[in-house]
Amino acid sequence: MPAPSAGWCGCSTGRGVRRGDIEVKCFGGADMFTKTIDRPDFASIGRQNITAAEQVLKSEGLKMHAVDVGGLLGRKIYFYTDTGEVLLKRLRKQNGMHEK
Numbered sequence: 001m002p003a004p005s006a007g008w009c010g011c012s013t014g015r016g017v018r019r020g021d022i023e024v025k026c027f028g029g030a031d032m033f034t035k036t037i038d039r040p041d042f043a044s045i046g047r048q049n050i051t052a053a054e055q056v057l058k059s060e061g062l063k064m065h066a067v068d069v070g071g072l073l074g075r076k077i078y079f080y081t082d083t084g085e086v087l088l089k090r091l092r093k094q095n096g097m098h099e100k
Contacts, residue, residue, distance in 0.1 A: 020041065020077055023065045024065055024066075025084075026053055026057075026067050026069060027086070028069060028075065029046040029050035030071050030074050030075065031044045031046040031047070031071070032073065068072075068088055073090060073091050073092065075088055075089065075091060076088070076089040092100075
């Protein structure tokens with residue numbers, strides 16, 4: 001799968017954003033629905049999404065300031081656009097279902 005282009009992530013400095021003002025925070029990529037697969041070449045959807053995001057950020061020369069990716073359970077993210085603050089709640093598994 002080819003990495004998404006810079007236009008896909010909206011990182012173009014031609015849109016009025018100075019590169020030095022961009023603060024990247026990356027969350028997600030959990031393997032919530034993947035059973036263990038004994039294949040060394042297997043990349044889950046979550047892993048593929050993480051890899052794609054890393055490739056785009058690297059190609060744009062952007063570094064992540066906050067990262068919480070991967071794992072087996074989902075996350076609930078509260079993002080405050082006025083401050084840039086992110087609150088993260090990891091979801092728990094209960095009776096075979098994921099808690100919301």
